[in-house]
Amino acid sequence: MKKLILKNESFQYIEKSFREWLDILGYAESTVYNLPNHIRELFYYLEQNNINNINQLDNQIIKDHYNNLKLRSNDRKGGALSNGSLNKQLQALYKFTEYLRQSGRMILPTLNIDWENDDTKHIEILTTEEIQQLYKATQHYPKNIKYTKPHYFFEAIALRDCAMLTVFYGCGLRRNEGYHLTVDDINFDKQILHVRKGKANKERLVPFNKTNSKYLQDYVYDGRINLIKDKRESAFFINERGKQLSSQSMSIRLKLLQQRTDDLQLQEKNVRLHVLRHSIATHLLSNGMPLENISRFLGHNSLESTQVYTHLVNQEDGN
Incomplete structure (x- = not known):
């Protein structure tokens, strides 16, 4: 031009x-x-x-x-x-x-x-079966083998990886939103996750169900507590050194889970954190959730941004 x-x-x-x-x-x-x-x-x-x-x-x-x-x-x-x-x-x-x-x-x-x-x-999405395989892959941590780390350490990592899938798939957060998440941003009584640093500095409240609540609570009370070294650390996701887990490390962990599955087709896909977000949006739409509700759930500025998922659902229905 x-x-x-x-x-x-x-x-x-x-x-x-x-x-x-x-x-x-x-x-x-x-x-x-x-x-x-x-x-x-x-x-x-x-x-x-x-x-x-x-x-x-x-x-x-x-x-x-x-x-x-x-x-x-x-x-x-x-x-x-x-x-x-x-x-x-x-x-x-x-x-x-x-x-x-x-x-x-x-x-x-x-x-x-x-x-x-x-x-x-092309927008990559995963099937519900592939999502389930990723959750199962979080359990594939070393067992009955002598490592420099205690057994509960690997259990904590597994719980953290499960919580990571829950935040990015179950709650549909963007990578940067998940990175800035703190422990105080999650209200288990109301089953609400508070996104404070959304795109364009917008905040939103994201509801989660009982299953997701269990995954998140298991990590907070049984996993994260065994990873942090400084109780003043507020970051939700903690790395192996007790500090905040970087967004790049989250992406690497997801790739690791992908390769731990037994599905060769899944292993070949370009699975990224945003693919989890695309997947939950498509699954919610397929299950009948109104487009307006999905738009609020994802934190889109306008309904037009959410309409791309209608094309994905239509493509799947046409196959």
Whole structure:
């Protein structure tokens, strides 16, 4: 995309305001840079069609602009824009309408523009059976063998790994959310997990069921207590040295559990912590949970971010 020059000062101001809004909410630096650039293309389209006031914007104009993008050539690579590039444009458009709504500038109905099929951004998910195998793999710790560590140490690691699966699958947390989790963030009486450092600095309360409560309590009261060396340590996940477990170490532990399973097909999958989050969202949707509830559960800023899971469920149903 060549650098587009906007003549309309109000559009220039709104673009700048949109960028600041993204920055204040704590979005990644790349997002703060790229999304307003995509919206500049929308403003340029408006100017070319003699639309000079944001109040003239409506969903049909946005759809016409998007259809025009689908016909536009790729300046750098030639040919048409890839589906991945189009989805980035869609992300910007959806986020911009959210900005317009939250800033009080105007309220537009939901766009309802379908995401393009992007084979380069395949979302990996695990079946419920594969999730169960990961839980079973936490029990595959050394037994009846003389090690430098006592037996209860390996039991504590097993309980921690089980709690890790529960936090990222059972509660659907992002990696960074799980890393910042503290013991005080979990209320066992109300079966609520408090996410204090969510994406864009948003907090949310995540409910968990009795089974997940047992896994978490087993770790807190029987596992974590045997790992910590300083009782003042508040981090939920503790490493072998008694300190906070890093997010990278969590990813390594998950890979280890994956390789401990007997399922060769599962071992070949690109299993990451975020795959657990994708998996629980898909399973909840398959079991009939409303999309709005799943969106709140995951801490999405808008329903559009959750709609990708409807495509995954539809693909599974079609197989």
